[in-house]
Amino acid sequence: LSKKTSFRRAFSISSHRLQSCMSAWVIDQYGTHAVLRYTEDITTPAVSSPTDVHVKVYATSLNPLDLAMRGGYGAKLLKLRRDPFSLGDSSAFPLVLGRDVSGVVVDCGSKVAHFAPGDEVWAAVPPWKQGSLAEFITLSEYEVSHKPQSVSHTEAASIPYVANTALSALVNAGGLCAETAPNKRVLITGASGGVGTFSIQLLKAWGAHVTVTCSQNAEGLVRGLGVDEVVDYTAGDVHEQLQAMDRFDMILDNVGGETEQWALDLLKPWSGSKYVTLVSPLLSSTDHSGLLSGSIQAGCTLHNKALQNMLSSGVFYRWGFYAPDGPALDEVRTLVDSGKILPVVEAEFPFTQVPQAFLKLEQGHARGKTVVRVT
């Protein structure tokens, strides 16, 4: 309690600001680059539930989802998640993007047990909540975790969203964990970006054998993270190169599209092997066909592909999704603080240059993460 009181005194300016407005980058409509707007006049989110944790944002990072959401991707499903019974203000705007946060707790709800003002924390912000391209953010206690001590806020902000995504895909959909992964052969496609560079390190920390596909100029990066075998997808037929190797226990597909037409026959047949793609049509399907029809279409697609692959070769076909999970980030913290997982920050921008950070993201060819320093 005394820690809370002294922190509140020390941060009396922040407390004052909690009642008023904060600065943030927002969009007021879906669109392209021009819709990004800086404001100092957006209402500061407050602790509104006993399990809320109110955080001053020190750094955030961008993900492909930010670009997609800027253009309206997932708007229908996210609106439903935000306001299931259409009780509140149904407008998504002004919408704050940004899915990662590393920062310091400034206030907590009455039932928050694991955090106190002054704690350094990190989190991945669910897409249905206001994002972290802002001075402050309010999250549920269950989404937040104590930040690793050994890295800066800027470095820490590069990890949570890709970590929660990779863990959800590898553990929940892929059935791997520290106990089951040793010596498993895993293929990661699109390994040079945010999810890939994190997944490589997690799987190597667990003792798996990791093969990746990436461009030739990313080979040094992925080898430095511990990859066992690299296939340059720009040098000839990638499927042919991978077919020459032993078959895999799991594929984590970060590329999607045509990849799934050739990747599944690289898996060991009839031995519980799994293909997990992060590029699923669920949200785009609901965007185009409406919530009910789009969900049914996506469900049928998943069901048909899963059945077809199970019947033909006994492999599991699954879709992977980001899932908010503070306790999972606790495990990642241990791996970061023990040096087994390194942040991979490709570019860093100040808060004033968020549009430039988006331009960097739009160029593609990520080699790790693009981070924004907020404070």
Ligand code: NDP
């Ligand atoms: P990034 O943009 O950070 O990385 C993508 C990487 O893939 C880049 O390094 C790119 O480099 C490489 N790449 C592109 N084309 C190919 C190819 N044909 N073969 C091999 N590598 C390729 O994305 P993230 O890592 O953050 O995310 C990966 C994917 O997962 C994205 O599509 C994202 O939208 C999705 N995702 C889905 C989530 C979910 O909940 N379903 C959550 C998070 C991410 P280069 O072009 O130079 O080769």
